[in-house]
Amino acid sequence: MMLLRLIWQIPMTLLVLIMVFVFANEYAVARSSRRTKDIAYVQANQPGFNAERQTLDVYTPKNESAKTRPVVVFIHGGAWNSGSKSLYSFVGRRLAKQGIVAVVVSYRLAPDVEVPAMVDDCGRAVLWTAQHIAEYGGDPNRIFVMGHSAGGGIAASLSTDDPFFARLGLPQNPIKGAILDDPAGLDMYDYLQKMEYSGDEKYLIPFGKKPDVWRAMSALYHVSARCPPVLLYVGERTYPSIAQSTRKFRQRLQDLGVRHAFTVLPGKKHIPMVTQLFWKNNVIYQGTRKFVGL
CATH class of the missing domain: 1.20.5 (Single alpha-helices involved in coiled-coils or other helix-helix interfaces)
Structure with a gap:
């Protein structure tokens, strides 16, 4: 007993x-950090404004710096239908602890909107960052995007789509690099045509049923030699679709001469690829520090 x-x-x-x-x-x-939360990145009088979803939090290091700091905009995952910036405060805090001004974004989700509106939301969050981050000690000329899973796919889309920011009134894409953590949706055009896996129909809710939209929302087809550098991390045991699309994305970057690094993390599945960000000295943060110039 x-x-x-x-x-x-x-x-x-x-x-x-x-x-x-x-x-x-x-x-x-x-x-070691200071959080300014629930900042609206679109004007509240815009049609369809969502006070819960169209907001962001800014994390700044508490220690003073004579120089402006690099900025990382983090976009969460969640299969395009779940997730929130509040779940990823640990990412904002750890980036700030390492001397980075972090912007953690929420955005509208399916079924309320489809992926083009999600990309638009996150792009407007980047626009807000370019216009306001100097007020928080960040350098508007050193803005990087980072995302996991669906958020990685959105980050990739924003970093490869210069016309999007031109439509928002910026002379050039403000994103200086992308850190993609087991990104999903890099080639939804191919994925949704094949429908190889059980339950794939659920992705027609966020992506709709038009193949031209699937292609437009797939970063693979928008990579050009002008794209900013990319850090691409993939779990060795991630989903087969992510493994396949990241290899194609890497090959496209290589063919066009875009500076990039591709790292497969041994033994990692999809979810641990983001939960490892709880540890500030993990390999993704190590790469990110060098990537942003720290």
Whole structure:
């Protein structure tokens, strides 16, 4: 009986210790940064304005700097139908702790809108960043986008689509580089034509049923020699569709001479590719620091 009690108590003790460690670590990281939350990146009087979804949080290092800092705009994943900036505060805090001004974005989701509107939202968040980030110590000339899963696909679309920012009134794309963490949707044109996997029909909700939209929302078909540099990280055990599309994306970057780095992380599945960002010294943050010039 005593042995059984000890066996039952060990997992609970470990759980408590883990929770204490996590909260202590999060508290220590939070103390080193300042968050300004729920900033609307579109005007509230615009038709269809969503006060919950069309907002962003800015994370700035608390230590003073005589120089402006590089900026990373983080776009969350969630299969284009879930997720929120509040779930990824740990990314904003860890980027800020490393001397980066972080902008963590929420955007409208399916079924309320389709992917073109999501890309538009995130593009307007980048536009807001270019116009206002100097007020938070960030350098508007050093804006990078970062995203996981669906957010990685959106980040890739924004970094390869110069005409989008021209339509917003910017003379050039303000994005200086993209950090793509196990990105989804790089080639939805091919994916949705094949429908190889069970349940693929659900992606017709965010992407619609028009092949020309699938192609327009697939970054693979918009890569050009003018594109900014790319860091591309893929989990060795990620979904087959992501493994295939990232290899095609990498080949396209290589063919056009776009500066990039492609890293396969051994043993990693899709979800751990983002949860590893809880640890500020993981390989993605290490690459990001060098990428943004720190």
